[in-house]
Amino acid sequence: MDTESVDTQRVIVESGHDSPTWRKLTGDNFSSHASYADLRQRSVTDIGSVSRTDKKIVEGEFGYMYLNPLQVNPAYSVHFVNEDDTVPQKIVVQKSSPGGIYFQQGEPRQRVYFGPEDVYACILTCGGLCPGLNTVIKDVVCGLSYMYGVKMIVGIQGGYRGFYARNTIPLTPKSVNDIHKRGGTILGTSRGGHDAIKIVDNIQDINQKLIYRWFLFPPVYIIGGDGTEKGAAMIFEGIRRRGLKLAIAGTPKTTDNDIAVIDKSFGFDTTVEEAQCAINTAHVEAEKAGRMV
Numbered sequence: 502m503d504t505e506s507v508d509t510q511r512v513i514v515e516s517g518h519d520s521p522t523w524r525k526l527t528g529d530n531f532s533s534h535a536s537y538a539d540l541r542q543r544s545v546t547d548i549g550s551v552s553r554t555d556k557k558i559v560e561g562e563f564g565y566m567y568l569n570p571l572q573v574n575p576a577y578s579v580h581f582v583n584e585d586d587t588v589p590q591k592i593v594v595q596k597s598s599p600g601g602i603y604f605q606q607g608e609p610r611q612r613v614y615f616g617p618e619d620v621y622a623c624i625l626t627c628g629g630l631c632p633g634l635n636t637v638i639k640d641v642v643c644g645l646s647y648m649y650g651v652k653m654i655v656g657i658q659g660g661y662r663g664f665y666a667r668n669t670i671p672l673t674p675k676s677v678n679d680i681h682k683r684g685g686t687i688l689g690t691s692r693g694g695h696d697a698i699k700i701v702d703n704i705q706d707i708n709q710k711l712i713y714r715w716f717l718f719p720p721v722y723i724i725g726g727d728g729t730e731k732g733a734a735m736i737f738e739g740i741r742r743r744g745l746k747l748a749i750a751g752t753p754k755t756t757d758n759d760i761a762v763i764d765k766s767f768g769f770d771t772t773v774e775e776a777q778c779a780i781n782t783a784h785v786e787a788e789k790a791g792r793m794v
């Protein structure tokens with residue numbers, strides 16, 4: 502392993518893997534996001550070597566992080582949001598209104614917490630069906646794979662219940678190529694009560710095995726409705742309390758528009774169009790034939 506000095510920053514490069522993806526970080530405060538790359542750096546220092554390819558990791562004033570690979574890929578013209586960009590829940594407020602609720606803005610950041618080669622991404626769908634679930638699965642797989650360079654992606658089968666059974670299927674751009682043409686969700690789903698503590702126990706177990714054996718980190722992408730996202734919030738809270746190094750990302754889906762913070766989700770327009778067809782046909786039948794079918 503070669504070590505080179507650049508200004509006040511130390512850059513560690515494994516021979517032959519000097520990818521432009523891992524440039525030195527400069528600039529302002531990113532301490533709150535530094536712990537993953539810190540951990541990676543410590544493993545390099547403490548253990549001496551890791552079995553997997555070790556891309557360039559950069560030490561800055563506040564620790565270690567990675568540049569978003571989208572920054573160095575000329576194929577993508579991406580708008581990056583600032584770390585502290587927020588969206589107010591209410592647009593119209595009165596002078597006398599108390600301070601409102603603000604959400605962190607979505608879309609890519611300039612710096613990423615995990616090195617794409619160290620990611621073992623998990624995707625699951627939970628709750629009721631909604632048009633477009635397979636399209637979202639495909640987009641997450643292709644986005645992670647092509648845009649970020651993530652190599653390992655699995656689907657958790659059967660919604661939250663899948664965390665108990667640990668049934669997973671590998672997902673690649675090839676395996677999801679045609680799934681947007683199918684209804685439902687290729688990962689399956691489930692409804693009914695699930696035990697958030699048991700789910701966090703299982704995620705913790707998977708997380709520890711991945712870290713100790715392969716040094717991989719599993720961001721979990723959860724696609725689901727209001728119930729699923731409440732569950733995701735509880736799982737996130739459990740993970741935060743235990744200090745686990747992984748991320749939970751929720752993608753809202755709703756056919757009946759009962760998630761307050763979004764105007765509408767994927768699948769809503771399709772649901773309305775399809776429902777209109779059924780209602781109009783039933784209306785014609787009722788009016789012209791005299792007897793409803």
Ligand SMILES: Nc1ncnc2c1ncn2[C@@H]1O[C@H](COP(=O)(O)OP(=O)(O)O)[C@@H](O)[C@H]1O
Nearest residue numbers: 628629692693694695725726727728729731732
């Ligand atoms: N209030 C809640 N708190 C925590 N988890 C919940 C909550 N509501 C639902 N869940 C979990 O999310 C799963 C899916 O929720 P459900 O309401 O069936 O579908 P949807 O996500 O489409 O609204 C449930 O099986 C349950 O495990």
Ligand SMILES: O=P(O)(O)OC[C@H]1O[C@](O)(COP(=O)(O)O)[C@@H](O)[C@@H]1O
Nearest residue numbers: 629630631726727754755756757758
């Ligand atoms: O609007 P959401 O939260 O996506 O839920 C959609 C689901 O809710 C339903 O409309 C009703 O499901 P339930 O009767 O089981 O509550 C399903 O047909 C649909 O899959």
